[in-house]
Amino acid sequence: MITRLAVLYGGQSGEHEVSRRSGAAILAGLDRDRYQVTEVLIDTDGGWHVDGRPMGLPQALRVLRAQDVVFPALHGPYGEDGTVASLLEWLGVPYVGNGVFASAAGMDKGVTKRLLAAEGLRVSPGVTLRPEETLSPADQRRLGLPVFVKPARAGSSLGVVRVTEWSALPAALAQARQVDPKVLVEQGAHGREIDVAVLQHPDGRVQAGPPLEIRVSGAGFFDYDAKYDGGAVFQIPAQLDPATTEVLQDRAIRAFDALDCRGLLRVDFFLPHEGAEPIVNEVNTFPGFTAASQYPQIWQRAGVEFPALLDILISGALAERGRVLAQRLPEPGRAVDLV
Numbered sequence: 522m523i524t525r526l527a528v529l530y531g532g533q534s535g536e537h538e539v540s541r542r543s544g545a546a547i548l549a550g551l552d553r554d555r556y557q558v559t560e561v562l563i564d565t566d567g568g569w570h571v572d573g574r575p576m577g578l579p580q581a582l583r584v585l586r587a588q589d590v591v592f593p594a595l596h597g598p599y600g601e602d603g604t605v606a607s608l609l610e611w612l613g614v615p616y617v618g619n620g621v622f623a624s625a626a627g628m629d630k631g632v633t634k635r636l637l638a639a640e641g642l643r644v645s646p647g648v649t650l651r652p653e654e655t656l657s658p659a660d661q662r663r664l665g666l667p668v669f670v671k672p673a674r675a676g677s678s679l680g681v682v683r684v685t686e687w688s689a690l691p692a693a694l695a696q697a698r699q700v701d702p703k704v705l706v707e708q709g710a711h712g713r714e715i716d717v718a719v720l721q722h723p724d725g726r727v728q729a730g731p732p733l734e735i736r737v738s739g740a741g742f743f744d745y746d747a748k749y750d751g752g753a754v755f756q757i758p759a760q761l762d763p764a765t766t767e768v769l770q771d772r773a774i775r776a777f778d779a780l781d782c783r784g785l786l787r788v789d790f791f792l793p794h795e796g797a798e799p800i801v802n803e804v805n806t807f808p809g810f811t812a813a814s815q816y817p818q819i820w821q822r823a824g825v826e827f828p829a830l831l832d833i834l835i836s837g838a839l840a841e842r843g844r845v846l847a848q849r850l851p852e853p854g855r856a857v858d859l860v
Contacts, residue, residue: 525589526556531563534597543810544594550827591616602628615842617834618784619806627806640779647707667709672701710791717773718819719786723840729770730819734759757822765795
C-alpha cells in the first residue's frame with residue numbers, strides 16, 4: 522500500500538537554509554515504492570509552494586489535509602516551536618515528531634531548563650532576561666565567567682556568544698536579541714560535549730543511541746559555522762566506559778519523558794569527567810537531518826540506515842494517530858451520551 526506523504530520544509534526562521542538541507546536529505550532518502558511524496562516549501566516571506574508551484578495558504582492546507590502523514594522538517598521558530606504541530610493537529614493529519622507542548626517547551630531554553638531540573642536532571646545555572654533587562658551584579662557574581670549568551674528560542678547556535686569579560690556583555694546581549702528579544706545567560710559548563718539521540722519506535726518503545734562526542738577545531742565552541750562547514754569531528758561511539766554510557770542514555774530518555782516527547786529528540790550534554798553526573802546543555806525536538814547532522818549519523822552507527830530511520834519515524838506517526846483514535850472511540854456495545 523502506498524502512503525501519501527508530504528515533506529514540509531523551509532520556513533520563516535533564521536534556520537530556513539538548514540531546513541531546506543534537511544528536507545532535501547529526507548526527500549532523497551524516502552523509498553518511492555512506499556511513499557507518494559508531495560513537497561511543500563514555506564518560503565522566507567511566508568509563501569507556500571507545492572511541488573514547486575506557488576499556492577495560496579487555503580489550497581496548501583487542503584493538500585496537507587489530503588495526506589496520510591506529514592513530515593515537518595522545520596527548524597526554529599514558526600515551525601519547530603509547535604506552531605506547525607498545532608496547525609497539523611487542527612487539520613487532523615498525522616505528523617512525524619513532537620507534539621505542540623514538547624515542541625514549544627523544547628524550543629524555549631529557559632523553560633526546558635526548568636522542566637528538566639524539576640525532573641532531577643542536572644543543568645547549568647542561568648538567568649532568563651526579558652527585553653531591556655540586563656544581568657544584575659549579584660547574578661554576575663553567582664554565574665562567574667565565562668558565560669554563554671543565547672537567544673532563548675532559536676537553534677543551530679544562531680546568535681550565541683561566549684563572554685569572557687563582563688564589559689563584553691552588552692554587545693553580546695544585543696547580538697543575541699537580533700535573533701530573539703528573550704535571552705538566556707548561562708554559566709559556562711566544562712567537559713566533553715556528548716550528544717545522545719532518542720528514537721521512539723512504532724510500538725512505543727523508546728531507545729537511546731550510542732553517545733556521540735563533538736570535537737571542534739578552530740572555534741571555541743560548537744557554533745553555527747562549526748555545525749555546517751565541517752569544522753567539527755564526531756566520534757561515534759564516544760570513548761566512554763559502559764557505566765557512563767548507560768547514565769547518558771538514561772538521562773536522555775528521562776529528558777524525553779520530562780518534555781512529553783514523541784518520535785525523536787537529541788539531548789546535548791557536557792560531561793565533566795567519567796563518573797560525573799552529566800549536565801544537560803540543550804535539547805533539540807527536531808534535530809538536523811542533513812548529511813552533516815549528528816542525529817542520523819548516530820543511528821547509522823547503531824545499524825539503522827537513513828531510509829530505515831525515516832520509515833520508523835513515519836510508521837510511528839501513523840501508529841500514534843491510531844492509538845489516539847482508539848482512545849476516542851467508545852468500547853463495543855457501550856452507549857454514547859450525546860447530551
